[in-house]
Amino acid sequence: MSEVERLSTGIPDFDRLLAGGIPRGFLVAVTGEPGTGKTIFCIHFIDQGIKDEDVCIYVTTEESRQSIIRQAAQFGMDFQAALKRKKLIIIDALMGLEDQWSLKSLEVEELLDKVIEAKKALGYGRARLVIDSLSAFWLDKPAMARRYSYFVKKVLSKWDFTILAVSQYAITTSDAFGFGVEHIADGIIRFRRYVRNGVLRRYVIVEKMRQTPHSLTMHEITALDGKGLILLREAGERKEDVALPRSVVERLVRAKAEREKILPGEEIPKEEGFNS
Ligand SMILES: Nc1ncnc2c1ncn2[C@@H]1O[C@H](COP(=O)(O)OP(=O)(O)OP(=O)(O)O)[C@@H](O)[C@H]1O
Ligand SMILES: [Mg+2]
Numbered sequence: 492m493s494e495v496e497r498l499s500t501g502i503p504d505f506d507r508l509l510a511g512g513i514p515r516g517f518l519v520a521v522t523g524e525p526g527t528g529k530t531i532f533c534i535h536f537i538d539q540g541i542k543d544e545d546v547c548i549y550v551t552t553e554e555s556r557q558s559i560i561r562q563a564a565q566f567g568m569d570f571q572a573a574l575k576r577k578k579l580i581i582i583d584a585l586m587g588l589e590d591q592w593s594l595k596s597l598e599v600e601e602l603l604d605k606v607i608e609a610k611k612a613l614g615y616g617r618a619r620l621v622i623d624s625l626s627a628f629w630l631d632k633p634a635m636a637r638r639y640s641y642f643v644k645k646v647l648s649k650w651d652f653t654i655l656a657v658s659q660y661a662i663t664t665s666d667a668f669g670f671g672v673e674h675i676a677d678g679i680i681r682f683r684r685y686v687r688n689g690v691l692r693r694y695v696i697v698e699k700m701r702q703t704p705h706s707l708t709m710h711e712i713t714a715l716d717g718k719g720l721i722l723l724r725e726a727g728e729r730k731e732d733v734a735l736p737r738s739v740v741e742r743l744v745r746a747k748a749e750r751e752k753i754l755p756g757e758e759i760p761k762e763e764g765f766n767s
Pocket of ligand 1 (some may be wrong): 523524525526527528529530531532553565566659682714715716717
């Protein structure tokens with residue numbers, strides 16, 4: 492494995508799940524429900540890039556540039572200084588501003604042009620790119636997700652980027668939007684959330700990482716003011732993580748009994764009273 496150059500995610504405990512970090516040049520999908528930590532994870536990745544003197548570009552479609560700067564500052568990361576030092580460009584695709592580093596539309600072609608323009612402005616060398624979120628670019632045409640993801644990967648692969656591409660999940664069904672980027676991606680980092688005993692718990696699992704002996708274990712995480720994302724512990728095989736609520740189990744049992752009632756040739760147990 493020694494020949495693979497890896498980029499730290501900025502969260503040492505998370506790097507350990509990935510044999511040291513994300514292989515250079517990879518496009519990694521960061522997926523999960525709202526509020527699970529995707530943006531904070533991306534902010535760590537960029538902060539680490541600033542420390543490593545990488546070229547850093549953050550595309551934001553869900554929040555304004557100012558919101559990303561503020562969120563980073565809450566974790567002690569000075570994105571404002573990095574912007575001034577020309578180590579970071581935040582491309583704002585939300586506010587519709589007229590400045591050089593804003594997008595006027597959510598078109599994939601415009602995104603790619605702007606990212607390449609930013610890379611040229613920041614200079615040569617190893618580069619980190621966050622697209623938060625990439626799925627925003629095909630909201631109105633989900634069937635294009637896979638083709639667009641492929642296009643993005645193909646065009647940007649020539650520019651020495653290691654990429655985090657956020658893709659959102661539908662709140663109601665937990666389905667990935669368009670389900671495009673996950674197949675194209677070299678890796679998938681999946682954030683999840685559950686409410687257990689009235690408490691919101693968040694988790695992360697590495698679902699895929701090519702060329703990497705990665706952890707297959709879900710870890711509980713939390714966000715701490717002043718620090719950012721923290722790995723708490725392995726989620727393990729706790730019953731409450733996998734068990735269905737009692738009412739659902741009872742419904743399943745009833746449905747199964749109903750099904751078995753009408754299956755021909757089935758042994759029907761007498762004690763269940765079906766023969767009476
Ligand atoms: N300063 C802070 N201190 C502690 N927790 C915070 C702080 N800032 C944000 N959080 C937590 O992080 C959550 C937001 O995480 P994040 O923005 O990474 O979610 P996300 O997965 O990107 O969601 P979305 O899909 O809606 O963009 C908040 O709901 C809150 O629980
Ligand atoms: Mg977000």
